[in-house]
Amino acid sequence: MYLKRITLEKDKNIDDRYPFSIPVIKRLEQLDITSNVTFFVGENGSGKSTLLEAIADKCGFNTAGGGRNNYFEVHEAQSALGDYITLSWMPKVTNGFFLRAETFHHFATHIDSLDGGDLSYGGKSLHHQSHGESFLSLFQHRFHQQAIYLLDEPEAALSPQRQLAFLRILDDLSANGDSQFIIATHSPILLGYPEATIFSFDDDHIQEVAYENTDHYQITRYFLEHRERFLREILKDE
Structure with a gap:
């Protein structure tokens, strides 16, 4: 595990x-990361994606999606929170990737613009694969x-079966401690990853919750x- 805190x-x-109009962000002081796999959950607008994007910004990743060496622009892809947070590492790593499901199309176009870019993704353009195939x-x-x-x-592009396939990839990379994942998700399948x-970003503050309590x-x-x-109950006439 690399990112610790x-x-x-506040100064x-x-x-x-x-982003300080979001209660969770306004009240944030310190968040300790204790696992190789960490999930952020909460309703849309709760602040989980805002914080994840700020982490990506501080890591030097393209906040439109990608790693340190992926340069392309997407409207409103800059982080409004990145300048206000500090990341504590032990040790610090520079390799990694930030995935934004909503801008993945732009990342795929960027890869196609590189010489031989498609060769890095199974020899086939990401645009020539289904949405789920391209994510995997x-x-x-x-x-x-x-x-x-x-x-x-x-999970935005992954069927339940492919979510299970992703869990296997996640486990292969993180089980021995050589890779770290922080994932904002609504998927009860992904959230079931052991340990x-x-x-949770709900109720206007961040708190650790058990899987069964989500x-x-x-x-x-x-x-x-x-x-x-x-x-x-939900479809009955009022």
Whole structure:
């Protein structure tokens, strides 16, 4: 494990404008990372992706998606929080990747613009693979040991079966401690990875939660076990 701590620099001018209009970000002081695999969970707008993007910015990764050597621009891809946080490392690594599901198309176009870029991803352009295939191709061919990987909703392109395939890749890379993952996700499948730390961004503060206590697990389980009753409750006429 490499990244140990994320600290908000309180001595800098912090007001109520974005990103500090997000309660979780405004209240952030210090977040200790204790596992090779860490998940950020919470409703949209809770701040999990904002913090993940800021970490990517401080790592020197392209905040539009990619690593240190991937230069392309996407509108509104800059981090508003990166200048306000400090990362503590032991040891520091410079290898890694930031995945933004919403801008992956732009990353794929960037790779196609490089000479022989498609050869690094199974000999086939990422644009010539299905969305799910291209994500798995990225994980299989671009992710290696001794690196940190920051993934924002990787399940967006992955079927349940491919989410399980991704878990195997994640385990192969992180089990011996040579790679670290921080993942913002809504997937109850990914959250089930054993011995991962899960931080919830709901209720306006960050707190560690057990897998079984996440809304993702509880709602999914209740739906699967009581589907007809669940649907009657949410679909009934008011």
